[in-house]
Every structure is written in structure tokens, then in C-alpha cells.
Amino acid sequence: MQRPTPAIVAQAAVRRLPRWAMALFCLAYAVPGFVGRAPWKSADMASFGYMLDMARGRTGWTDPRLVGLPPEADGLLPYWLGAACIRLLDGWLDPAAAARLPFFLLLGLAMVATWYAVYELARQPQAQPVAFAFGGEARPADYARAIADGGVLALIACLGLAQLGHEATPSVAQLAFIATAFFGLAALGYWRISGTLAAVAGLLGLALSGAPSLAVLLGAGSLLVHAVAAPEGLSGASRWRVLGSIALATLAAATLASVLDLWRWRILLPSDAGSRDWRNLGRLLLWFTWPAWPLALWTLWRWRARALARAPSLHIVLPLWFVLVCVGATLTTRPSDRALLLALPALATLAAFALPTLQRSVGALIDWFTLLFFTGCGAIIWVIWIGLQTGFPRQAATNALRQAPEFEATFSLPALLVALLATVLWGWLVRWRVGRHRTALWKSLVLPAGGAALCWLLLMTLWMPLLDYVRSYQSVAQKIVATVGTTGCVQEWGLTREQVAAIQYHAGYRVSASGPAVRCDWLILNPDPRLSLAIRLDDALWDHVATIRRPSEKADDVVLFRRRTGS
Numbered sequence: 001m002q003r004p005t006p007a008i009v010a011q012a013a014v015r016r017l018p019r020w021a022m023a024l025f026c027l028a029y030a031v032p033g034f035v036g037r038a039p040w041k042s043a044d045m046a047s048f049g050y051m052l053d054m055a056r057g058r059t060g061w062t063d064p065r066l067v068g069l070p071p072e073a074d075g076l077l078p079y080w081l082g083a084a085c086i087r088l089l090d091g092w093l094d095p096a097a098a099a100r101l102p103f104f105l106l107l108g109l110a111m112v113a114t115w116y117a118v119y120e121l122a123r124q125p126q127a128q129p130v131a132f133a134f135g136g137e138a139r140p141a142d143y144a145r146a147i148a149d150g151g152v153l154a155l156i157a158c159l160g161l162a163q164l165g166h167e168a169t170p171s172v173a174q175l176a177f178i179a180t181a182f183f184g185l186a187a188l189g190y191w192r193i194s195g196t197l198a199a200v201a202g203l204l205g206l207a208l209s210g211a212p213s214l215a216v217l218l219g220a221g222s223l224l225v226h227a228v229a230a231p232e233g234l235s236g237a238s239r240w241r242v243l244g245s246i247a248l249a250t251l252a253a254a255t256l257a258s259v260l261d262l263w264r265w266r267i268l269l270p271s272d273a274g275s276r277d278w279r280n281l282g283r284l285l286l287w288f289t290w291p292a293w294p295l296a297l298w299t300l301w302r303w304r305a306r307a308l309a310r311a312p313s314l315h316i317v318l319p320l321w322f323v324l325v326c327v328g329a330t331l332t333t334r335p336s337d338r339a340l341l342l343a344l345p346a347l348a349t350l351a352a353f354a355l356p357t358l359q360r361s362v363g364a365l366i367d368w369f370t371l372l373f374f375t376g377c378g379a380i381i382w383v384i385w386i387g388l389q390t391g392f393p394r395q396a397a398t399n400a401l402r403q404a405p406e407f408e409a410t411f412s413l414p415a416l417l418v419a420l421l422a423t424v425l426w427g428w429l430v431r432w433r434v435g436r437h438r439t440a441l442w443k444s445l446v447l448p449a450g451g452a453a454l455c456w457l458l459l460m461t462l463w464m465p466l467l468d469y470v471r472s473y474q475s476v477a478q479k480i481v482a483t484v485g486t487t488g489c490v491q492e493w494g495l496t497r498e499q500v501a502a503i504q505y506h507a508g509y510r511v512s513a514s515g516p517a518v519r520c521d522w523l524i525l526n527p528d529p530r531l532s533l534a535i536r537l538d539d540a541l542w543d544h545v546a547t548i549r550r551p552s553e554k555a556d557d558v559v560l561f562r563r564r565t566g567s
Helices: 019-030 043-055 077-088 095-122 140-157 170-187 192-208 212-228 236-259 276-288 292-302 314-332 336-341 344-352 360-390 394-403 413-434 441-461 464-471 474-484 497-507
Strands: 490-493 511-513 522-525 542-548 558-563
Touching: 019 095, 019 140, 019 441, 043 077, 043 095, 043 497, 077 095, 077 170, 095 140, 095 170, 095 314, 095 344, 140 292, 140 344, 140 441, 170 192, 170 212, 170 236, 170 314, 170 336, 170 344, 192 212, 192 236, 212 236, 212 314, 276 314, 276 336, 292 314, 292 344, 314 336, 314 344, 360 394, 360 413, 360 441, 413 441, 441 464, 464 474, 474 497, 474 542, 474 558, 490 497, 497 511
Parallel strands: 490 511, 490 522
Antiparallel strands: 522 558, 542 558
16 A cells, blocks of 8 residues: 655645756855865865876876875876866966866766756655645646755755865765766666666766775665665566666676776774764764755655655655765765765755655744854854954954964955855845745755855855965965975975975975985975874984974974085
8 A cells, every 4th residue: 555645735835946046056156165266285285286297297197196105085087087177278277276177067067966866756656745636736847846956955055065065076076976876876767778877977987986885885775776666657677677777887887996996995983992983973974964964854754654665765765875875984984074975965855855844833943043043154254354354353353363373364356246245145035035935845945055155155255365374285385485495306204195285286396205316405394203204314414494384283384404515
């Protein structure tokens, strides 16, 4: 017996969010963070360093090395994309901006693929709302579009997408390919050829981007999900073709990983010495996926009858499998946040299916909390920016400069105008939400997504100079150049990948690993004994010149030595 659906939706509630409005909304979120900044520390800077060396012929494309070190993130495809754009756009765009271009497109691909995945799942007969006795229920296509709009809004609203989704790193490529695979596996019941192509492309892209195990797990689990889920109206022969397509995509990913030797053992459980690691993981799960995770839990509760049926509903069990695999990777691999990033498309899908079951009081609670939270965050951003520009309020400027003591604020009229426009649009969005169109199905996610986009845009305009100073290595490179001058060769000992990449890019030096064959006049040393391997310098060969400090973080200090004349 088919269990009843919890969704009760009238046709008036599935009015479309205009395509131009959705496109502008996504662009307003995606563009800031990819333009107007230097590469930031850690993975963003290190990945760019490999791309730049590949584009300039300093290292091979099949085995890239940075001072002899391979990339921390496996998978060559993201590095190929960035290096190819640097080479193709040489002379037209700065290398850092050119390297980010394909990752901007990949973030857009993740949003588009998520929309279509939710749309295909919402078209499933088991996902449709209750049919009214005298008609007037939502039409299937309109209902699916409204749910898909909510899915993209839920994805944008996730707090964890902001920074990691705007970097030129393999994580963004993995996000795009997992969303593509998710769409392909969701669409197989309706579009066998395009669904198979999307699933194959997504799983192969995951394997080539450093996540072959994840690709095979997702494919194998999806094969089981489609085997037990029984979509209405799908014949036995069609089901076998769907299962064959999934098996083909999974086998292709496994074969490619084996041929290219992409398999790596990276299981790393939290330490047993204490519960701090588990508490940190718990906090990460709470804030990184907010506000999608409470809505996803609500979906699982309200749709539990369909999920636990003998033939479970595909629109619940398929995204649930993706979420479980990615959360499992979060708990067993490092860095955890980059693994959790891959769960966001499926988690946003589950969150979207909560919309037709939310009570009015719950929707009002979400709206008020979101309004207070993001309005408060936006106000703090404005107050600190005003304090940096004018010195008033004094405490706000003092607190900001405490983290960046040598920072000098600059004024940008275009950034101010964009920030003002974003703030005015936020006010208009709040007025729209409390006024007209209250029956729109996706209304409860408009303010969370709009607030996340507002705060991210304000950070990337008003705070961009401060964030660039704190997060990039420009200040350190400028101090090194002021001390060393123009030279073609420096050698390093114990520097991290991102430090080497930053010195090569910002200072224009050619950094070489220390060794007997290297005869550079300058040595740059990491003072951290864990990274410098407790090097003992020959006092007869080297003179200590300076210690270059990074004001925002002492862990990135470097020490300069000069080779003595005649040694």
C-alpha cells in the first residue's frame, strides 16, 4: 500500500522565481571572492603555485612539483584547468585571476547541477503533493521548479560554501563534479542518455580531482538505491537500463583510478587522547551546513514513511546516501571542512523537500532568526569599516587593527557603491518577504540565502583590503623584496608549499630547495623547528640578516640569511 505524502501544496504556492532573478542572485554570490583579491594562504595559495609553475614550464603536467614537493591534494584535473587558463590568458589577465576563472565556472556548474538534480527528484511521483478532491493542487512541473529554486537557495545559504567555494582549489572541482554526478543519477529515470553522460562525467571528474574512493562509493551505493527504489511508471526493462548505466559510470571511475594509480589510503580517525577532536567535528557540522541541516532533519522526519517503505522514495534515499558518504569522509579524512563541502548539494536537496511540509510558525521562526542574524552581521561589517575609515567608533577600529597592526585602510568608491546597493537590496528583500507573495513555496529560504549573499558581498567589498592583508602573503613578500632586492635565485629550508608559492608569485623570485648543488646568495628559513627540521647553519657560510614577521600570524614568520662573500 502506498503511504500518503506529507506535502500539501496548492497551485498558487508554486509560482516561479523569475529566471533572471535567480541568475542575478547566483552571480551576486559567486562573483565576489573570485575577483579583486590575491591568492589567500594555505590551499588557495599552494594550488595556485602549482598551476603557475605548470603554466610557465617550471614543472611537469603529469607530476607537478613545487621545490620537489607534490601537491597535498591528489588529482591533476583542477591543476590542469588553472594552468591552462593562465597560459591561454597570458597578457590578458593577471595569473591569479586567470587561474580562478575555471573555478568560478565550476561553482556555477555546481549550482546549475543542483537545481536540475532537485528538479528531477521533485518530478518523481512519490515526491508529488496530495491530490485535492476538487482539483487545485500544484502541477508536477511547477511544483518541481519551485522545489528546485528552494534547493539552490538552500545551497547558497549554507555558511560553509562562502570561503571554500570561492577558492581555486581541487575542493571546488570536487564540489562541481559531485553535483554533476548527483544530477545524472537523479535524472536517469527520465533522461537515460543525458543522465548517464552526467553520471559518468561527474564520477570521472571526482576521480581525476582526487576523490576516486568517494566516486566509487557514491556510484555503488546509488546502484543499490535505484535497485530498491521503485519509481512509479518505470518498466522492468527501463529499470535494468538505469541500473546498467549506473554500473557503467561506477566501473568507468574505478577503472580510471586504477589505470592512473589514483588510489590513496587517507583514513584518519580523530585521536583517542581526548574528545576535543570530536567536539570540533560536531561544531563544524553545526555551523558549516547551517541552515540546511535542521531543514534536512525535518525532511527525514516528515517523509519517513516514504523513506522506510518497502520501495523507498528516490527523492529521499538518493540525497541521503550522498550526505552519509560525505559526512563519513568528513569524520575520517583531513581537512574535514573540505570533505564536508561535498555534502552541501545533497543536503540542500533534502532541505528543499522540507518546504512543502513546514508549518507557518516554523517558517516565521526561520525568517525572524535569519533577519536578526544577518542584519546584525551586516551592521557589524559596516561599523568596523566606518571605524577603519574615520576612526569612529574607536573601539571597532582598535579591535580590527589588533589583528592587523600594520594595516593602513584605503578607500574604494566602487566597493562602497556595490556595498550600498547590496544593503538597499537586502532591505527591499526583507520588505518583499513580509509583504507580498507570502504563498511562494521557496519563501522560507529567501532570507537565509539573501543574508548569506549580503554578508559575503560586504566582506568582499568593504573588507577586501583588510582580508587581503590578513589572508595573503603580500606583506611578507614586500618585506623580503625590500631586504633582498632583485635577485633571480633564493633557496629555502622548511618553507610550506604556500610560502614558496607566495614568494615566487609576489616577489618574483625563483625559489630552489636547499642542497649541495644550489649556490644561491640568499636563504629563506622557516623558524618553526617542526618545519625547518632543526637545520644547523654553518656560521662560516651564512649571516643572519633579518626576521620577516607576518603581523597577522606569527606562524608564517621567515628568517633571511645571506651567503658570505667568497664562501
